[in-house]
Amino acid sequence: MDFPENLPSSSDIGRLEQIVSHFFPKALHIVLDSRIPSLQSRGRTRDRNLNLKKSDKWFNLIMGDRPAALDKLHSWHRNILDSMIIDIILIRDHDHAETVIERWVVQYENPLIMSPQSSDPCTRYQKVYKKAIILLRSLYAQTRLLPAYRVSRQLSSSLASSGFEMVYKVSSFSPPVTETMTEFRFSPVEVPPGRLCASVTYRSDLSAFNLGAHITLPPRIITDYVGSPATDPMRFFPSPGQSFEATSSFHGRAGRGPPSERPHSWTSGFHRPPTPNQSFSPQFSPDFHCSRTDGGDQHQLSPPFSPSGSPSTPRGSNSPRINVRPGTAPVTIPSSATFNRYVSSNFSEPSRNPLPPFSPKSTRRSPSSQDSLPGIALYKSSRSGESPSGLINHYPAHKLTKESKYDSGRFSGLLSSSGSPRFGFSRSPSRLSSDLEDPDCSCPFDFDDVDESSGGLQYSQSLDRRKTSSSISQSLPIGRKSQDAAVGVLVQMLKTAPPLRQDSSTYMASSMSGVQREGSSVSGTESEFSMARSTSDALEELRNYKQLKDLLLSKSKSVGGATRVH
Amino acid sequence: MNCEVCQLKELEVESFEIREVLRCILHTIVFHRALGLIRPKDIDLELFDITYVQCGEIEVEKKIDETIEHFISWIDKHPNKKSQICVSFYEVKSKQPSWFNNKQRSYWEQWYVNLNVLHQTKSPSHHSKLVMDTGETSEERSSRRTMLEQSLQEVLFQIIKFVNEKKDHVPPINDGVIYCPFEITMPSSSDSTFGMDIFKRMLHSGGHPSMLS
Numbered sequence: 001m002d003f004p005e006n007l008p009s010s011s012d013i014g015r016l017e018q019i020v021s022h023f024f025p026k027a028l029h030i031v032l033d034s035r036i037p038s039l040q041s042r043g044r045t046r047d048r049n050l051n052l053k054k055s056d057k058w059f060n061l062i063m064g065d066r067p068a069a070l071d072k073l074h075s076w077h078r079n080i081l082d083s084m085i086i087d088i089i090l091i092r093d094h095d096h097a098e099t100v101i102e103r104w105v106v107q108y109e110n111p112l113i114m115s116p117q118s119s120d121p122c123t124r125y126q127k128v129y130k131k132a133i134i135l136l137r138s139l140y141a142q143t144r145l146l147p148a149y150r151v152s153r154q155l156s157s158s159l160a161s162s163g164f165e166m167v168y169k170v171s172s173f174s175p176p177v178t179e180t181m182t183e184f185r186f187s188p189v190e191v192p193p194g195r196l197c198a199s200v201t202y203r204s205d206l207s208a209f210n211l212g213a214h215i216t217l218p219p220r221i222i223t224d225y226v227g228s229p230a231t232d233p234m235r236f237f238p239s240p241g242q243s244f245e246a247t248s249s250f251h252g253r254a255g256r257g258p259p260s261e262r263p264h265s266w267t268s269g270f271h272r273p274p275t276p277n278q279s280f281s282p283q284f285s286p287d288f289h290c291s292r293t294d295g296g297d298q299h300q301l302s303p304p305f306s307p308s309g310s311p312s313t314p315r316g317s318n319s320p321r322i323n324v325r326p327g328t329a330p331v332t333i334p335s336s337a338t339f340n341r342y343v344s345s346n347f348s349e350p351s352r353n354p355l356p357p358f359s360p361k362s363t364r365r366s367p368s369s370q371d372s373l374p375g376i377a378l379y380k381s382s383r384s385g386e387s388p389s390g391l392i393n394h395y396p397a398h399k400l401t402k403e404s405k406y407d408s409g410r411f412s413g414l415l416s417s418s419g420s421p422r423f424g425f426s427r428s429p430s431r432l433s434s435d436l437e438d439p440d441c442s443c444p445f446d447f448d449d450v451d452e453s454s455g456g457l458q459y460s461q462s463l464d465r466r467k468t469s470s471s472i473s474q475s476l477p478i479g480r481k482s483q484d485a486a487v488g489v490l491v492q493m494l495k496t497a498p499p500l501r502q503d504s505s506t507y508m509a510s511s512m513s514g515v516q517r518e519g520s521s522v523s524g525t526e527s528e529f530s531m532a533r534s535t536s537d538a539l540e541e542l543r544n545y546k547q548l549k550d551l552l553l554s555k556s557k558s559v560g561g562a563t564r565v566h
Numbered sequence: 567m568n569c570e571v572c573q574l575k576e577l578e579v580e581s582f583e584i585r586e587v588l589r590c591i592l593h594t595i596v597f598h599r600a601l602g603l604i605r606p607k608d609i610d611l612e613l614f615d616i617t618y619v620q621c622g623e624i625e626v627e628k629k630i631d632e633t634i635e636h637f638i639s640w641i642d643k644h645p646n647k648k649s650q651i652c653v654s655f656y657e658v659k660s661k662q663p664s665w666f667n668n669k670q671r672s673y674w675e676q677w678y679v680n681l682n683v684l685h686q687t688k689s690p691s692h693h694s695k696l697v698m699d700t701g702e703t704s705e706e707r708s709s710r711r712t713m714l715e716q717s718l719q720e721v722l723f724q725i726i727k728f729v730n731e732k733k734d735h736v737p738p739i740n741d742g743v744i745y746c747p748f749e750i751t752m753p754s755s756s757d758s759t760f761g762m763d764i765f766k767r768m769l770h771s772g773g774h775p776s777m778l779s
Contacts, residue, residue: 057603060601060602060603060604061606062603062604062605062606126738130733130736130738130739131736133601134598134601134729134730134736135730137597137729138598138726138729138730140606140619141594141597141598141618141619141722141725141726142726144608144617144618144619145616145617145722145723145726150617186730187731189733
């Protein structure tokens with residue numbers, strides 16, 4: 001053993017804390033690396049284990065450079081007592097039905113009462129670390145065995161669209177999955193004063209998804225590509241009846257702003273060239289084995305503990321992020337079962353997700369909205385073989401000019417990175433770059449917005465939020481609700497409003513001409529039309545009066561009902 | 567120290583499947599016992615829709631491949647036998663760096679891989695590795711292949727479960743040691759020299775002084 005026996009126990013405690021705090025990002029890395037191609041690490045095929053980052057040596061499992069996305073994902077998991085729930089979700093293209101096919105849960109259970117084991121002097125951190133290493137080995141092997149791995153490989157390697165997309169969601173709380181799933185619990189590792197637990201619940205049979213059938217979809221135009229409600233909440237949102245057609249030719253798909261029904265999720269802008277065999281050949285030379293015998297913390301049982309011995313603090317901001325990757329397909333998520341980020345057809349809450357996806361200037365997120373969502377971030381995997389050009393084609397012109405600054409940055413970032421073995425993110429003109437390990441990798445996460453929100457204890461707040469239902473309306477703060485309700489009403493009005501005068505005149509003209517052909521009188525049509533207009537106006541007014549009346553009635557009742565209002 | 571034993575589920579394999587099946591199982595076992603700094607390597611099987619993980623150490627790969635080759639040649643000489651391959655992890659207690667002294671070895675874990683190599687009918691076209699005429703129809707073969715794939719997955723799950731359940735007996739990891747020293751033998755072999763051959767090969771190829779410290 002390379003550690004002296006007379007280490008003070010406080011140092012042990014610090015090291016135990018580090019084991020726990022590093023366990024989460026490592027597990028996250030292992031799971032997402034095996035499921036989401038765009039998050040696969042660089043540097044896995046390095047010939048030598050030289051210049052390894054300290055973070056990569058944890059648990060003696062070299063995963064390669066952790067993508068910045070994962071670091072940002074994990075950075076919100078500050079409270080180690082919070083669970084880390086990783087959902088792997090399949091989204092069907094044509095109806096955007098979502099199915100959770102896998103859920104990984106990593107948790108540090110901390111009993112309130114100190115268990116006798118915690119006072120056991122034999123519980124040295126070395127033993128704990130060894131067991132944690134074994135646990136992660138088995139977790140790694142398990143990721144390769146479960147059905148979602150094959151699915152992910154299939155989706156990433158198929159040149160044609162298979163009709164599905166695999167996305168992931170990391171949260172600290174998720175409602176239980178309703179489908180019948182198989183559960184596997186990894187044996188917990190005692191890390192005093194608590195224990196590290198990991199489990200995976202998965203659908204053992206994915207044959208229902210017909211993933212083997214490679215259905216080639218023609219490139220479709222996103223007719224309702226409206227951008228993010230975060231940037232323009234008053235933007236007109238199309239009705240659910242309209243088709244949200246995703247272009248499959250886009251590299252990662254257009255997904256600036258989903259319409260109100262879509263979650264704020266974006267596919268990654270990069271997809272690695274599909275490789276049929278994802279084996280890595282590290283090409284160790286025999287003498288490499290010898291070279292590790294010298295040096296202290298470089299290898300083996302000693303985890304790369306930081307000198308301070310305290311849990312490593314996450315960089316960057318502390319909030320869930322949306323991976324803003326250009327070219328995400330607008331996705332309709334009709335069900336809000338798993339996640340209250342989903343916006344239903346209720347247009348009054350177009351901006352459920354507190355993370356503004358694009359513009360660093362849109363500081364929509366207020367602390368209240370931040371709290372309304374327990375730390376949830378949604379990310380998407382990319383699909384293969386899609387070019388970035390589709391996004392520009394499908395983007396309505398007026399919106400392009402509005403956010404052209406942001407868009408152009410994103411597009412350029414995407415285009416430039418498409419060929420490189422890294423995922424490309426949008427270059428948001430913000431202070432993100434300072435948070436990135438790799439300055440060349442523009443990060444989609446809007447740290448500036450996130451930073452302004454309430455700080456690190458959001459997950460203790462999220463614990464309170466767990467009691468609230470997952471429905472959107474309940475989790476919104478009241479003030480926001482009324483504002484969004486107003487927006488919704490306005491949108492509803494716009495939807496149901498009759499055509500504008502100009503259009504109406506043309507309409508009238510065309511209808512007139514049509515009518516003339518049919519032989520009806522012009523004036524009759526005109527009057528019918530104007531009558532229709534005034535009728536609808538009248539109806540609207542009547543509705544308003546009724547509302548007023550009800551309001552007054554209720555108020556009068558509350559004061560004692562002295563006044564009767566008819 | 568108690569020696570934990572894990573008996574893996576028996577697999578019915580054809581001779582051309584042995585290599586992949588054994589590689590998969592043996593590497594998975596060693597991966598969970600390679601507790602030093604490793605860079606894992608994902609390997610896709612060709613015959614089955616399974617991906618397993620190697621620890622990435624070339625020495626381990628060599629060892630396992632040699633074992634498999636020996637096993638296959640033994641199977642060719644002794645057809646239609648149920649065979650068992652034993653992977654034993656040991657600790658060398660002696661403080662003197664001796665590199666052949668099995669009395670000093672303390673075995674703390676043993677895995678038994680049970681294989682039943684299927685009977686092959688003799689056909690004029692002598693068996694090639696890829697196409698075997700075992701008298702099966704193609705349907706029977708594909709269903710047997712599917713069963714084998716499922717069984718192989720079960721075996722891998724078995725390994726993961728066992729590795730999870732029993733952790734206390736794993737000895738501490740020494741510096742400079744990437745994987746816990748192990749040997750692969752065939753205890754049920756009727757040919758007693760087979761095991762010794764393997765053993766000697768292990769020592770010659772894998773006997774590194776630092777491993778025995």
